[in-house]
Amino acid sequence: MPELPEVETIRKQLRTHLPFKVRKVRTSKVYESIVHTGRPQLKDVSIEEITRKGKMLIFHLDDKRYLLSHLGMTGTWRVTDSPLKDKHNHLILEGEGKTLNYVDYRRFGHMYLFNKEQAQKKLNELGVDIASKEFTLSYLKEAIKRFPNRVLKVTLLDQKLFAGTGNYIANEICALSKIHPLRKCSDIKASEFKKIFEATHKVITGAIKSNGVTFQGGYQDTTGDKGQGVMNLVVFYQKTCQMCKKTNVEKIFVGQRGTYFCPRCQK
Ligand SMILES: [Zn+2]
Structure with a gap:
């Protein structure tokens, strides 16, 4: 299971691809078991920064919303040139020449697309x-x-x-x-x-x-x-x-x- 050092490694690597403008969003059929706030409306939204609290990744979006991503047991974000073909790829954010793929074969990960207040409330649950x-x-x-x-x-x-x-x-x-x-x-x-x-x-x-x-x-x-x-x-x-x-x-x-x-x- 990814713990703080693993989540931090992923965060640092993802940050090198920022800002990341999402051009197209694709999901797997079962994305709802991971993304709890409905189909993520992220088209033309830019990821400006990625921070972390505990094991929660916090994507800061340019429209003042936040995508919170907890990797669960087996989740990871893979960065590829084109969308990764993998049946466990549950959220695909296509940018210009790069794609962010959320891959999680056991699906214990969690994601939430929140406004600032909602994000703060969720993060306050953590020590x-x-x-x-x-x-x-x-x-x-x-x-x-x-x-x-x-x-x-x-x-x-x-x-x-x-x-x-x-x-x-x-x-x-x-x-x-x-x-x-x-x-x-x-x-x-x-x-x-x-x-x-x-x-x-x-x-x-x-x-x-x-x-x-x-x-x-x-x-x-x-x-x-x-x-x-x-x-x-x-x-x-x-x-x-x-x-x-x-x-x-x-x-x-x-x-x-x-x-x-x-x-x-x-x-
Ligand atoms: Zn000993």
């Missing part, structure tokens, strides 16, 4: 973006204390608190901060908040630098490439812990999500 300046140590402390009875990993996955995280990020944050993913939030020690904060920073900056992380059949960027970030992982999808290099990583399920940890490094 602070973990790559933004607003994500501070004191914010992180408050966010973790918010649900004292939850286990740490579940809180780290909460988009209302940590916008942009996902399963691999949450696993890796627990690992790099040497905390067992099942530790209760109320048991996190004062000295550990800083470790979690620094680990968050390390995981996302490392993954952004390597253009995202791919797992089987998953994420592709706008050119169809898979990121190199899998090389940086210390426990997620690893057999041996890459921190101590000698202990087998254990896998459990927390809220149906595969959860990996090193029993030696994480207490």
Whole structure:
């Protein structure tokens, strides 16, 4: 699933094609399961800027509307010279000599074409973006204390608190901060908040630098490439812990999500 670094990679790549004037819009037969605001009226509209909050891409249009795009499990925006022939291509925005294709074979992605107020309301559902300046140590402390009875990993996955995280990020944050993913939030020690904060920073900056992380059949960027970030992982999808290099990583399920940890490094 694309998490913050993967969405950021796609955003940066898409931005190089801006401004993008849409000349023709085409949709698949099942686009409505992704685009929730009706047939997108985007003809002759220009995409001026693309920003991001958490895992939500925000296309700023020159008519003061916003196209919000969440990639779900398998969504991506592919940039091609002519429309991509793929039955999972659900929204095709043809420009002059370039086409933006929203490809999503499992169709868990979401899109909304909104005015400013509606867009703001939707974005307010998200917590602070973990790559933004607003994500501070004191914010992180408050966010973790918010649900004292939850286990740490579940809180780290909460988009209302940590916008942009996902399963691999949450696993890796627990690992790099040497905390067992099942530790209760109320048991996190004062000295550990800083470790979690620094680990968050390390995981996302490392993954952004390597253009995202791919797992089987998953994420592709706008050119169809898979990121190199899998090389940086210390426990997620690893057999041996890459921190101590000698202990087998254990896998459990927390809220149906595969959860990996090193029993030696994480207490
Ligand atoms: Zn270890």
